[in-house]
Amino acid sequence: xxVAYWPGCVSRGFTPELHGAMEKVAPLLGIELVxxxxxxxxxxxxxxxxNMELADTLNARTFALAQQVEGAELMMNICSTxxxxxSECQERLDANRxxxxxxxxxxxxxxxxxxxxxxxKNFLWVxxxxxxxxxxxxxxxxxxxxxxxxxFYGCYIVRPxxxxxxxxxxxxxxxxxxxxxxLGGTVIDYAGARKCCGFPIVTMNKExxxxxxGSHVGxxxxxxxxxLVTPCxxxxxxxxxxxxxxxxxxxxxxxxxxxxxxxxxxxxxxxxPKELGLGRHVVRPQAVIDWSTAVVAGAPA
Amino acid sequence: xxxxxxxxxxYDPNSPTGPYxxxxxxxxxxxxxxxxxxxQIKALYDGSLAxxxxxxxxxxxxxxxxxxxxxxxxxxxxxxxxxxxxEAIGKGGVIEVEPLGNMPVIKDLVVxxxxxxxxxxNRVTPWLIGRQPVPQREYIVPREAMLDxxxxxxxxxxxxxVSDCLAMEADPEFIGPAALAKAYRFVGDxxxxxxxxxxxxLAEDPHGIFECTHCFKCVQACPKEVNxxxxxxxxxxxxxxxxxxxxxxxxxxxxQAFATLVKEHGLLHEAELLPRSYGGDSWFGKFHPAAxxxxxxxxxxxxxxxxxxxxxxxxxxxxxxxxxxxxKAVQRIFDHVDGKKSPHREQRYELNLFVVGEDxxxxxxxxxxxxx
Numbered sequence: 032x033x034v035a036y037w038p039g040c041v042s043r044g045f046t047p048e049l050h051g052a053m054e055k056v057a058p059l060l061g062i063e064l065v066x067x068x069x070x071x072x073x074x075x076x077x078x079x080x081x082n083m084e085l086a087d088t089l090n091a092r093t094f095a096l097a098q099q100v101e102g103a104e105l106m107m108n109i110c111s112t113x114x115x116x117x118s119e120c121q122e123r124l125d126a127n128r129x130x131x132x133x134x135x136x137x138x139x140x141x142x143x144x145x146x147x148x149x150x151x152k153n154f155l156w157v158x159x160x161x162x163x164x165x166x167x168x169x170x171x172x173x174x175x176x177x178x179x180x181x182x183f184y185g186c187y188i189v190r191p192x193x194x195x196x197x198x199x200x201x202x203x204x205x206x207x208x209x210x211x212x213x214l215g216g217t218v219i220d221y222a223g224a225r226k227c228c229g230f231p232i233v234t235m236n237k238e239x240x241x242x243x244x245g246s247h248v249g250x251x252x253x254x255x256x257x258x259l260v261t262p263c264x265x266x267x268x269x270x271x272x273x274x275x276x277x278x279x280x281x282x283x284x285x286x287x288x289x290x291x292x293x294x295x296x297x298x299x300x301x302x303x304p305k306e307l308g309l310g311r312h313v314v315r316p317q318a319v320i321d322w323s324t325a326v327v328a329g330a331p332a
Numbered sequence: 333x334x335x336x337x338x339x340x341x342x343y344d345p346n347s348p349t350g351p352y353x354x355x356x357x358x359x360x361x362x363x364x365x366x367x368x369x370x371x372q373i374k375a376l377y378d379g380s381l382a383x384x385x386x387x388x389x390x391x392x393x394x395x396x397x398x399x400x401x402x403x404x405x406x407x408x409x410x411x412x413x414x415x416x417x418x419e420a421i422g423k424g425g426v427i428e429v430e431p432l433g434n435m436p437v438i439k440d441l442v443v444x445x446x447x448x449x450x451x452x453x454n455r456v457t458p459w460l461i462g463r464q465p466v467p468q469r470e471y472i473v474p475r476e477a478m479l480d481x482x483x484x485x486x487x488x489x490x491x492x493x494v495s496d497c498l499a500m501e502a503d504p505e506f507i508g509p510a511a512l513a514k515a516y517r518f519v520g521d522x523x524x525x526x527x528x529x530x531x532x533x534l535a536e537d538p539h540g541i542f543e544c545t546h547c548f549k550c551v552q553a554c555p556k557e558v559n560x561x562x563x564x565x566x567x568x569x570x571x572x573x574x575x576x577x578x579x580x581x582x583x584x585x586x587x588q589a590f591a592t593l594v595k596e597h598g599l600l601h602e603a604e605l606l607p608r609s610y611g612g613d614s615w616f617g618k619f620h621p622a623a624x625x626x627x628x629x630x631x632x633x634x635x636x637x638x639x640x641x642x643x644x645x646x647x648x649x650x651x652x653x654x655x656x657x658x659x660k661a662v663q664r665i666f667d668h669v670d671g672k673k674s675p676h677r678e679q680r681y682e683l684n685l686f687v688v689g690e691d692x693x694x695x696x697x698x699x700x701x702x703x704x
Contacts, residue, residue, distance in 0.1 A: 040600035084681040126690040190548035227498040227547040234609040235542040239503040311642040
């Protein structure tokens with residue numbers, strides 16, 4: 032399937048391994064990525080705080096560019112925060128025609144126009160709803176046997192439920208667990224999975240921010256997790272990049288690897304840790320790398 | 333009639349057993365509420381169960397509890413919906429009822445609202461301080477000006493948002509969603525005389541508006557669609573855009589630097605955003621002592637990130653940015669919507685779906701046909 036692909040800013044900035052891993056994994060899943068290289072920052076909730084109409088107009092521009100990609104079935108992102116921030120703007124744009132026309136009049140200068148009803152899905156949703164868990168299972172080359180994985184969603188992709196289309200038919204706030212199991216891994220059920228990583232206030236109140244990150248990581252460690260997996264690069268910054276500092280705040284040693292979702296999928300589909308950029312994390316995912324080589328060594332030829 | 337199993341978290345301060353779970357099956361019609369289930373337990377099986385309630389119709393805000401881990405009103409949650417949700421999250425259809433979080437439990441489902449919720453509400457001076465001189469007759473206010481605060485006036489003080497606030501969980505001193513929504517109710521009221529003082533205080537307080545993490549818990553928790561997080565964001569917007577406050581928590585600096593950098597590059601330039609959030613929104617921000625102190629305290633992780641090839645030091649100087657034509661397009665949007673000189677920008681356009689509602693789908697179809 033062909034998708035209009037929005038990688039976001041952070042996946043090309045401080046978490047380049049995420050964008051890299053997605054590009055490696057996509058062909059294995061039969062996803063053709065048409066990168067929206069003209070599209071702009073989603074605003075991450077901060078731009079809409081600055082000026083709501085500005086954020087709505089900038090995201091309408093991204094949607095309009097995605098709608099121009101010929102043959103694309105939908106728009107796909109790889110960032111929970113992009114998903115949430117863009118869904119919030121889309122909710123307003125789609126709800127009110129007068130407002131949409133007002134925003135479109137600003138876009139008209141560039142010859143762009145947003146038509147109501149774009150389908151914008153995070154990679155996690157694409158995995159479950161478009162590719163399907165059965166097909167995913169059939170593609171697994173290196174099942175995540177004995178790998179204990181804690182899901183970490185990020186707030187923007189699970190709340191509020193109606194805006195993100197979460198209902199009995201689409202339990203999108205349970206998809207990470209479903210994917211981990213489909214890949215052959217063991218799910219760690221811990222309270223932090225749908226809580227806040229603290230990243231949005233890391234410049235405002237660093238101690239409280241890192242206390243949030245540190246306590247979720249600590250809790251997963253207590254339940255003997257080998258790693259966490261997240262569809263949000265901003266969560267990854269607080270959980271991985273800042274983890275050594277979070278250790279100081281919560282007063283205990285941590286050292287739990289945090290994987291981006293495409294990295295975990297890539298490992299199961301047989302890609303090497305190096306191809307997936309696992310060596311680029313601040314917390315070296317040694318346990319996961321060792322596990323992957325052990326599985327390969329033990330696999331029948 | 334149908335059967336429902338309720339699993340209630342019990343706690344009696346006078347008993348040495350500590351908290352425990354108690355399961356009881358009740359028989360009620362499908363559409364009855366969780367509160368009615370609890371009251372049936374109390375009436376028929378165990379009179380010692382403590383639960384607070386009054387109006388039973390989502391007006392008084394007394395029966396706030398957590399149902400299947402989610403905060404809400406027991407009287408506004410139907411038993412069949414609660415059972416379906418329990419099934420969906422793998423709890424097998426058993427309806428779990430617990431007291432609200434972030435507050436001390438007095439007994440069973442009754443929490444101490446005074447200790448947390450009301451204390452925080454009182455912190456924001458929850459009454460109108462009338463503009464002077466007081467008019468001879470009534471204050472005359474345009475209808476549109478009051479529309480803005482109707483959303484926060486819908487609050488029934490049930491404490492559901494306080495229960496699950498994740499910033500408050502990490503820092504009990506955070507003023508929290510209910511009190512900050514209440515603060516906006518007066519900041520947004522044109523009759524109030526202390527708008528600036530109110531906002532300044534909440535911006536400078538390290539546990540004020542800039543400690544909210546945008547986790548959307550309160551948005552989801554609220555049974556009356558008050559959208560407390562949305563009101564916190566409005567308070568921040570007023571602090572920054574209207575009052576020009578530069579707070580000690582880096583809140584306004586962070587927001588302004590974010591906007592400046594996206595305008596400049598079309599994408600976010602993180603390596604520049606961090607120092608500017610501390611040192612000020614200009615290229616020179618990184619040379620401010622506050623930015624230096626922050627750099628020093630994070631040096632450990634920055635060095636590690638560079639060594640691992642996660643952060644490319646060259647990228648910090650030459651950021652990833654859009655092509656010239658697209659950058660110009662983004663800048664045009666900024667100038668048009670957000671520019672100081674923009675003629676139609678006297679008032680911000682904030683579409684509030686709580687106030688305007690959604691288009692009727694039929695109406696928009698009819699309209700299209702007319703245009704054809």
